[in-house]
Amino acid sequence: MTAPTELPPLQRRIFEIMRASDESGPIDVASFAIGLAEPGRTAVATADVAALASLGVHPCLLIGFAYAVGAQRPEFIDRLPPFKLSLETPRWRK
Amino acid sequence: MAEIVGGFCASHAPGQIVRLAAGGEGAGRFMAAQAAAASRLRAMEPDVLIICSGEHFTNFQPGLFPQVTIGTGDAHVGPVERWMNMEKREFRGSPALARHVAEQLMVSFDPSTSDALLLDHGMLTAYIPVDPAMDIPMIPIIQNTLVKPLMPLRRCYELGTALRQAVESHQDPLRVGVIGAGGLSHWIGTPHDGVIDEEFDRWFLERLESGDIDPLLDVSEGELDHAGTGAHEVRSWLTAAGAVGTARREATCYEPISAWLTGMGVMELG
Numbered sequence: 001m002t003a004p005t006e007l008p009p010l011q012r013r014i015f016e017i018m019r020a021s022d023e024s025g026p027i028d029v030a031s032f033a034i035g036l037a038e039p040g041r042t043a044v045a046t047a048d049v050a051a052l053a054s055l056g057v058h059p060c061l062l063i064g065f066a067y068a069v070g071a072q073r074p075e076f077i078d079r080l081p082p083f084k085l086s087l088e089t090p091r092w093r094k
Numbered sequence: 095m096a097e098i099v100g101g102f103c104a105s106h107a108p109g110q111i112v113r114l115a116a117g118g119e120g121a122g123r124f125m126a127a128q129a130a131a132a133s134r135l136r137a138m139e140p141d142v143l144i145i146c147s148g149e150h151f152t153n154f155q156p157g158l159f160p161q162v163t164i165g166t167g168d169a170h171v172g173p174v175e176r177w178m179n180m181e182k183r184e185f186r187g188s189p190a191l192a193r194h195v196a197e198q199l200m201v202s203f204d205p206s207t208s209d210a211l212l213l214d215h216g217m218l219t220a221y222i223p224v225d226p227a228m229d230i231p232m233i234p235i236i237q238n239t240l241v242k243p244l245m246p247l248r249r250c251y252e253l254g255t256a257l258r259q260a261v262e263s264h265q266d267p268l269r270v271g272v273i274g275a276g277g278l279s280h281w282i283g284t285p286h287d288g289v290i291d292e293e294f295d296r297w298f299l300e301r302l303e304s305g306d307i308d309p310l311l312d313v314s315e316g317e318l319d320h321a322g323t324g325a326h327e328v329r330s331w332l333t334a335a336g337a338v339g340t341a342r343r344e345a346t347c348y349e350p351i352s353a354w355l356t357g358m359g360v361m362e363l364g
Contacts, residue, residue, distance in 0.1 A: 015155035059283025083284040086316030092297035
């Protein structure tokens with residue numbers, strides 16, 4: 001598990017990957033992994049969306065990263081960890 | 095003095111662009127309702143459009159994420175997404191009014207400002223139907239609907255009422271339209287992706303339409319999670335509704351469009 005202090009640079013790098021792919025379409029992300037700490041480095045370099053999710057990367061960044069590397073939606077969604085919901089019952093269901 | 099003449103709220107989803115046909119008849123009804131709301135707003139002859147939309151990591155990354163950012167630039171550039179299938183270009187801003195609004199909001203809110211905001215599908219899927227010529231000046235207001243802690247729903251509505259006061263205190267006789275873009279229920283980047291909470295969507299629309307909005311404004315961040323990580327974008331609806339006021343709120347469409355992964359609604363304001 002990446003230390004909490006390592007999540008900000010990891011997420012910033014994924015943001016940069018998203019913006020880069022806006023310009024060029026799906027990209028090879030290996031070079032973007034340089035300088036990142038493990039295990040985030042490997043997760044980025046191998047475009048492992050599920051591993052990034054387990055490291056706490058924001059869901060919206062995960063989607064952006066997945067599309068940036070050319071992944072198709074059904075391929076990675078099922079591998080993502082469940083979202084932790086609060087225990088309160090939402091009032092529209094009461 | 096400037097005045098807010100009307101507006102609308104509408105959901106946005108990438109599927110509107112890249113999976114239009116897959117949305118089926120519901121998609122057709124949604125697009126028609128949005129076009130009608132946009133046409134109605136265009137007929138009000140707005141000089142400026144204020145568009146409230148959630149941030150999608152287009153301008154800000156998690157380590158630097160303001161709650162509210164007002165686009166004060168002479169122009170805004172977009173769309174950033176290649177899949178929007180249009181050339182990136184400049185959209186006219188309204189810097190004098192934007193700066194005035196920002197200054198006035200400082201009394202009760204603390205908005206950030208930027209003269210270099212990028213536009214994405216969140217803004218443009220609502221803006222272009224109003225003005226296909228893409229010429230009406232725009233003031234984007236980008237809201238944090240992604241990175242917790244988020245502004246409470248009640249504060250988002252109050253931001254809208256403060257926005258109205260700010261516009262009305264501007265000395266130029268500008269006609270201003272306000273659009274809220276985003277929502278309704280949807281999940282982003284989780285195994286729940288594709289789940290639409292119709293019960294929430296209909297409850298939200300009924301509360302907002304009827305004016306019985308206190309229960310809605312009291313919904314907590316944790317509660318709203320149950321309608322999906324993307325459901326937090328309803329903040330933009332509340333801000334737009336607060337800005338336009340209570341004269342008329344009519345939900346003209348609701349379609350849970352599974353192919354677009356999103357509960358899609360349209361509400362005309364004013």
